[in-house]
Amino acid sequence: EAQVTQNPRYLITVTGKKLTVTCSQNMNHEYMSWYRQDPGLGLRQIYYSMNVEVTDKGDVPEGYKVSRKEKRNFPLILESPSPNQTSLYFCASSLTSGRSTGELFFGEGSRLTVL
Amino acid sequence: AQTVTQSQPEMSVQEAETVTLSCTYDTSESDYYLFWYKQPPSRQMILVIRQEAYKQQNATENRFSVNFQKAAKSFSLKISDSQLGDAAMYFCAYRSGRGGSEKLVFGKGTKLTVNP
Numbered sequence: 249e250a251q252v253t254q255n256p257r258y259l260i261t262v263t264g265k266k267l268t269v270t271c272s273q274n275m276n277h278e279y280m281s282w283y284r285q286d287p288g289l290g291l292r293q294i295y296y297s298m299n300v301e302v303t304d305k306g307d308v309p310e311g312y313k314v315s316r317k318e319k320r321n322f323p324l325i326l327e328s329p330s331p332n333q334t335s336l337y338f339c340a341s342s343l344t345s346g347r348s349t350g351e352l353f354f355g356e357g358s359r360l361t362v363l
Numbered sequence: 364a365q366t367v368t369q370s371q372p373e374m375s376v377q378e379a380e381t382v383t384l385s386c387t388y389d390t391s392e393s394d395y396y397l398f399w400y401k402q403p404p405s406r407q408m409i410l411v412i413r414q415e416a417y418k419q420q421n422a423t424e425n426r427f428s429v430n431f432q433k434a435a436k437s438f439s440l441k442i443s444d445s446q447l448g449d450a451a452m453y454f455c456a457y458r459s460g461r462g463g464s465e466k467l468v469f470g471k472g473t474k475l476t477v478n479p
Contacts, residue, residue, distance in 0.1 A: 279465045288372075290454060290471040298465070306466065336406060344465060350396030350415070350458050352467050354408035 250275045254339050254355035261329055262363050269324045269358050271339030277353070278344045280322040284308065285336040285357075294337075297322055298344065329362040336360075365390045367457050369470035376445045377478050383430075384440045384473050386455030393417075394460030397431065397438045398467070402452040411453070414438065416460070442475075450477040 252273045261267055273280065281296040283306075293306030297316040311333055313325040322341075326333060339355040366389045376382035388397070399411040414422045414431050421429050426443045442449055455470040 281466070283467075283469075288471060290469040291467075292469075293466050296466065338408060340408075340467070342465065344462065349413065350460070351398070351410055351413060352458070357406045357408075359406075 250353070252339055252341055252353050252355040254337075254358050256358060257356065258359045260361045260363065263330055264328050267326050267329060267360075269326075269337060269339075269360070271322045271324065271355060272320050273322075273339075273341040273353070274320065275341065275353065276319065277341035278319070280316065280339065280341045281306070281352070282312070282314065282322070282324045283338045283340065285338065291338065294324070326360075329360075331362050334360060334362045365392075365395075365457050365459070365468050367455050367468050367470040369453075369455055369473050371473045372471070373474045373476070375476040375478060376442070378445055378447060380445055381441060381443045382445055382475065384442075384453055384455075384475070386438045386440070386470055388436050388438065388455075388457050388468075390436070390457065390459075392459055392461060396458045396460060397429075398456040398458070399427070399429070399438075399440045400454045400456060400469075401449075402454065402472075403448075403450070408454075412440065445477050447477050447479065450475055 278299045282294040283291040285291045295314040297303045337358045340352045342352045395416045397414045401409045430439045452472045457468045
């Protein structure tokens, strides 16, 4: 089954304790991206990757890191989480333009709470 | 930069009735995609319908249809014969068709309530 898998789905942590949210897709997609969703703000892009070893900042990258060492995986790293990073996080993937129907495939979301 | 505006934070509809959710967008590009995503209480993002800008015909998926007005930069979603399961947050989104610009730009969402 074609899917984007995120883990963990729920996490409560404390300020400053490093954490990683994993994302994996099995559709051989070049493009992967992380979004955060906050009430009243919709979804905003944090980081994206056009392919292996190619990453770039989105609209709200502060406090986050990413890596793309393998095509299927795109982990999101919070080196020193703060309460303002409490949010719902989505990983998404797609083919790149020219080979794509435009649709972005989403993971099921990860609810993160930073105390 | 492209922007997407959903002017209705909340909408409600009676079961079996029809409701239209509004979306406008701003872009200088001619090649792009527009989407409506549904987010039920499970929080999953579910693609409802997709429209390619070069297509003049409005997209339709069962009870869901869009009114795409390219010149007016408007992309509204019509839900016919509303069902209780349609209750959700709905997001309008824009994606450039230009290579290297893969970002999906979202509106802030419209919360739809379906009354029995």
